[in-house]
Amino acid sequence: MCLGIPGKIVELYEQGGLKMAKIDFGGVLREACMEAAPDALVGEYAIIHAGFALNILSEEDALETLRLLEELGQLVDELGPEASMRVASNRED
Amino acid sequence: MDVQSFSSAFRDNDIIQGVLKEIRRTVTQPWVIMEICGGQTHAIMHYGLDQLLPPEIELVHGPGCPVCVTPLELIDKALVIAARPDVIFCSYGDMLRVPGSQRDLFSVRAAGGDVRVVYSALDAVKLAQQNPDKQVVFFAIGFETTAPPNAMSVLQAQSLGLKNYSVLVSQVCVPPAMHAILGSPANRVQGFLLAGHVCTVMGYQEYPPLAEQYSVPMAVTGFEPLDLVQGILQVVRMLEKGEVEVQNAYQRAVTAGGNKAAQAIIFKTFQQVDRNWRGIGTIPQSGWGLRPELVEFDAEKRFSVEDIHTAESPLCIAGEILQGLKKPHQCPAFGLQCTPTSPLGAPMVSAEGACSAYYRYARVESN
Secondary structure, three states: OOOOEEEEEEEEEEEEOOEEEEEEEOOOOEEEEEOOOOEEEEEEEOEEOEEEEEOOOOHHHHHHHHHHHHHHHHHHHOOOOOHHHHHHHHHOO | OOOOHHHHHHHHHHHHHHHHHHHHHHHOOOEEEEEEEEHHHHHHHHHOOHHOOOEEEEEEEEEEEEHHEEEEHHHHHHHHHOOOOOOOEOOOHHHHHOOOOOOOOHHHHHHOOOEOOOOOOHHHHHHHHHOOOOEEEEEEEOHHHHOHHHHHHHHHHHHOOOOOOOEEEEEEEEHHHHHHHHHHOOOOOOEEEEEEHHHHHHOOHHHHHHHHHHHOOEEEEOOOOHHHHHHHHHHHHHHOOOOOEEEOOOOOOOOOOOOOOHHHHHHEEEEEEEEEOOOOOEEEEEEEEEEEHHHHHHHHHOOOOOOOOOOOOOOOOOOHHHOOOOOOOHOOOOOEEEEOEEEHHHHOOOOHHHHHHHHHHHOOOOO
């Protein structure tokens, strides 16, 4: 029940006094309530849970996480355990 | 980045294997880590992550399964209300097969009750608008994640002036349940994966006091396989170094303070109350109930259902499973008297229940 799914906001509008949006889930369009993400913009990504946007996703943070974890794996492979320890301590925030 | 990449990039086999190697390299001794959220339990089994981790790491499964912890008495009340001829009873789909004392919502529907599965609580409000001659009741269950949409439905019904919409509320919160687990003398949990979307809504500022009180490190963790191994790596690193912190391993979706607009919707609708958790018992101040000014939307008040005599299956050990004290395959009824099509307890039904995950992904041996 807590599984939110990322979707792209393709249209914002009002319905029955509520902020609503059309959300694209990789080709499937569904409606979601945007009252908890009132500043969302068309083109942004939101986590949708039970027809409700819980938050806007940060593309920047997503790419940063992927980059760090990819680097970590490469270092473990290429340089051996000691180097990965250095990455491990560098990337803690 | 396109919309599918938000999921698929976090399922990248090479990156996951790299993180797994780092986990294997980091771990030096046995650790017990609990994932709170049942959605994560299913994702771990689905991707076989439990089998890819080093044997030192034992994952135990937490109580984060909304239909599993909804109290039997409330389910029995729901069954009585749903059977009324003047009622359209709406619920999220998971709830329909959850056993009450005698029957479930499916059998109420089979006997002629108007029981409907809705995608969103706001769909139930629409049904109330479309059916002014019927009472529409929504089963508002769930954790902090489900609270904003459930709350919004009540606020929307109020603003539309609807007199035929009400909610049967069983909203529960994660931190009090963690208190109960960690405070138990039988507790084995040494580190936590915090439920990502609960923290999307509420943030994670509630957790550092808990982490300190019980000396248990925690990482806010998402639902994709890469999110899960990242959360596990961060917890294992803290455990190995003897650090006790609450770290965020789901940064794209979670900020420390959470979503303030969502919290405002919740607290406009709900206030903190004691809640009874099925299989666990009453935990003080562990959930939310409707605020006094919204009492007219309370289905328990609108339909006074008395004479509920609950009867749990004597075989089911759901309570011990929900607290991480036992694994599903240790239950003598698992896969025999209790299966997803004929469940004795809610964890065998739900897409978030640990028993259902063990049955579906055939985890029948200790690992």
